[in-house]
Amino acid sequence: MTLLVCTAVIVTRLRNLFATVMLTGIYSFLGAGWMLLLDAPDVAFTEASVGAGISTVLMLATLALTTHREKRSEKKQWLALLLVVLTGAALVYGTLDMPHYGDPNAPIHTHVAPRYIEESPEEVGVPNIVTAVLASYRGYDTLGETTVIFTAGIAVLLLLRRRRESRRRGAEDPR
Amino acid sequence: MKRQTILRVVSKLIIPLILLFALYVQFHGDYGPGGGFQAGVIFGAGFVLYGLVFGLEALRRVARPAFVESLIAFGLLLYAGVGVVSMLRGGNFLDYGVLAHDPVHGQHLGILLVELGVGITVAAVMITIFHSFAARGDAR
Numbered sequence: 266m267t268l269l270v271c272t273a274v275i276v277t278r279l280r281n282l283f284a285t286v287m288l289t290g291i292y293s294f295l296g297a298g299w300m301l302l303l304d305a306p307d308v309a310f311t312e313a314s315v316g317a318g319i320s321t322v323l324m325l326a327t328l329a330l331t332t333h334r335e336k337r338s339e340k341k342q343w344l345a346l347l348l349v350v351l352t353g354a355a356l357v358y359g360t361l362d363m364p365h366y367g368d369p370n371a372p373i374h375t376h377v378a379p380r381y382i383e384e385s386p387e388e389v390g391v392p393n394i395v396t397a398v399l400a401s402y403r404g405y406d407t408l409g410e411t412t413v414i415f416t417a418g419i420a421v422l423l424l425l426r427r428r429r430e431s432r433r434r435g436a437e438d439p440r
Numbered sequence: 441m442k443r444q445t446i447l448r449v450v451s452k453l454i455i456p457l458i459l460l461f462a463l464y465v466q467f468h469g470d471y472g473p474g475g476g477f478q479a480g481v482i483f484g485a486g487f488v489l490y491g492l493v494f495g496l497e498a499l500r501r502v503a504r505p506a507f508v509e510s511l512i513a514f515g516l517l518l519y520a521g522v523g524v525v526s527m528l529r530g531g532n533f534l535d536y537g538v539l540a541h542d543p544v545h546g547q548h549l550g551i552l553l554v555e556l557g558v559g560i561t562v563a564a565v566m567i568t569i570f571h572s573f574a575a576r577g578d579a580r
Contacts, residue, residue: 306473310465314481319566322488326573396469396555401547404534404554408519410477411558415516418565422509425572 269295282332286324293317307395444493451493458486466559467552476555480562487563488570496574505571508564515561522553 272292279285293316300309381398399407466479491499523534536550 307475307478310474310478311481314478314485318485319481319488319570322492322570323573326570330573330576395473396475396551397547399475401536401551404523404536407554407558408523408534411516411519411561414565415512415561418512418561418568421569421572425576 266299269299282328283325286321286328289324290317290321293320447493451489455486455490458489459483462486462559462563466555469555476558477562479555480559481566483559483563484566484570487567491570491574496571499567499571503567505568508567508571511560511564512568515557515559515564518557518560519554522550522557526550 269292272288272295276285276288276292279288293312296316297309297313300306300312381394381402462479462483465474465482466476469475469479487499487503490502522536526535527533534550534554536547536554
């Protein structure tokens with residue numbers, strides 16, 4: 266946790282965007298390790314591969330297209346700082362009502378989770394309950410998530426592809 | 441980066457392992473941690489590494505953009521198709537129990553196909569996004 270906070274602070278202080286991208290990768294790795302400590306290897310997996318791997322590469326590709334230095338803004342954004350502090354305080358206040366971590370009487374452990382744990386071996390027959398919930402009980406949700414990824418891919422294609430083709434046409438380079 | 445011998449040799453060693461690990465995460469998701477999303481990203485990362493080290497032209501030869509883009513749609517169609525097939529066989533949408541004679545086998549089959557669809561879409565989207573970003577850099 267301390268390391269996470271340290272990395273976040275350094276990221277906001279640094280002006281060199283290359284170092285910032287690398288540090289966000291480190292931040293993702295730390296987050297992945299933290300998830301592993303919380304016994305959530307699936308989330309850790311995703312965080313390590315998406316956060317530390319793919320998005321770092323994409324950010325580097327973006328840097329290659331733009332610039333390495335962040336523009337220094339002279340004005341101090343006090344209103345923004347105030348808003349962020351207020352939102353953070355509200356969120357922390359909200360967590361005070363939440364049950365303690367690992368509390369067996371928490372609502373999340375008494376609603377549908379016992380049924381998943383007790384009956385998924387007979388109903389679905391898959392040892393990994395996370396997979397059973399994700400793909401079978403919550404099949405609609407996962408279908409929606411896949412649709413989101415599909416839409417994102419199509420949107421990136423539309424935005425970047427059209428720009429490139431118009432430029433190619435502008436340069437009169439038939440291919 | 442084409443002249444970095446160490447990078448080329450090491451990535452040639454690593455890429456097959458990455459792809460194999462992705463397939464393991466994909467098809468072993470029923471038993472261990474992992475599933476379509478993670479496997480798709482790892483598989484895509486293998487291709488992205490290949491593109492980074494050996495250049496965009498090589499990546500285009502291995503994974504033709506038109507083919508990868510059609511895979512984006514294919515993965516989602518596979519997912520939705522499983523739902524439609526289970527409906528045609530008299531169950532609810534995405535009710536895998538009716539896919540085989542034994543409901544548990546049906547669940548296995550359904551989850552396998554659905555995760556495969558997710559994995560294909562995610563991997564294809566990752567490769568496509570990387571490709572379109574990098575191609576813009578080339579066009580400059």
